Amino acid sequence: MPVTHQNELRAILYVENELATDCFTSERINVLSILTSQMAISLQNSRSFKEQLKIQQVAEFQRGRAQEAEIYREKQEEFIDRICHEIRNPIQGIMGNCDMMNVHIREMRQLIGHGQPEMLEKIQGLDSFVDAVAICAKYQKVITDDVLTLSKLEFGKIVLVDSALSPAVLLDGVIRMFEAEMEKKGIKMTRDVTGVEGLVANGDGMRISQVLINLLSNAIKFTSAGGIKIIMDQTSHGVKVELKCTVEDTGCGMHESECKHLFNRFEQVAQRTQSEYGGSGLGLFICKNLVNLMGGTIRVESVKDVGSRFIFTASLGYPSEEQLAEYRTQLEASVATPRVEKKQRDQQLKVLVVEDNKINHKVLTSMLVKAGCTCMGAYNGVEGLAMYKEHEFDLNFYGCHNASNEWL
Structure with missing residues (x-):
């Protein structure tokens, strides 16, 4: 059957x-x-x-x-954060010590005068070595920051923090960061913010600045003559406003075929770019992801040996009355005369320095003393807070973590 x-x-x-x-x-x-x-x-x-x-x-x-993968991801993220922090500390120490060495070199040059040309020549050579070390440290710091940002992007740890912002004011702050570098290279900078004049929007100003800093840094890096122009404009879409930023340069430019993969991870224009200009090939990939988080897009237009134009957009909102009032208060506070400027010229500023890295602590303290300040220092947050409560300081610098690994 x-x-x-x-x-x-x-x-x-x-x-x-x-x-x-x-x-x-x-x-x-x-x-x-x-x-x-x-x-x-x-x-x-x-x-x-x-x-x-x-x-x-x-x-x-x-x-x-x-569950194992999630635990591994958390441990990996924690490891990357810790490693980046540990790398940053010596890098900051190197950069700070280079700054202090340059100060001493300038003083030595003034003391020697023009009577000892051989000694001045040796000092000039020492100056170039210090500058080379500082440049290496600067590039290493950029790569470290890129790796940390990439890690946070991949783990979904970057959360946009919206607040009221003025795109024009935000751009001015970014440009000031590069004034010395552009002056050294002889590059002219122009800006056109007529399209956003008076605009106060709601968005993540830090992330917009991060994209602008990356694009402007690249423009300066690849431009040896001519200038850079930054244009800001806006388009209203009801309750939203689209911010459009354009960074133009007269640098080496790229072929159309080279532009296609420019925003990919670890992608650089040519093999020689790594040896000539350095970098990790992560900057534009990070920019693309940050812009996407802000509801925008990014693209490039470039002509070989003529220059490049990077255009990105970000979707912003309009601030509430409360956010607008808070922004105006912060703006008024930023343009007001700081309390420290009320000190008489013959009085020294009293500064509290709280830094858990001994090298960075020493460098920062040396810089402040060189600037005519008197300093009190602590190597942990608990001791620093105790000093803050016991004494009156004109300035406070905090660079320590608490037990929860959060900045104090």
């Missing part, structure tokens, strides 16, 4: 009788038929149970793997 389920043969029931004739009557065959039907149902239930059990086991295995 075939044991079937939904016309599929599952087994065969074999019954044999040699002791009697005509024992397989129609009634008995019907009983056997009912029996095979029950057998088919039991076999199907058994198969279904095994399949369900297998599905549950696979699901439990996948959940376990997902």
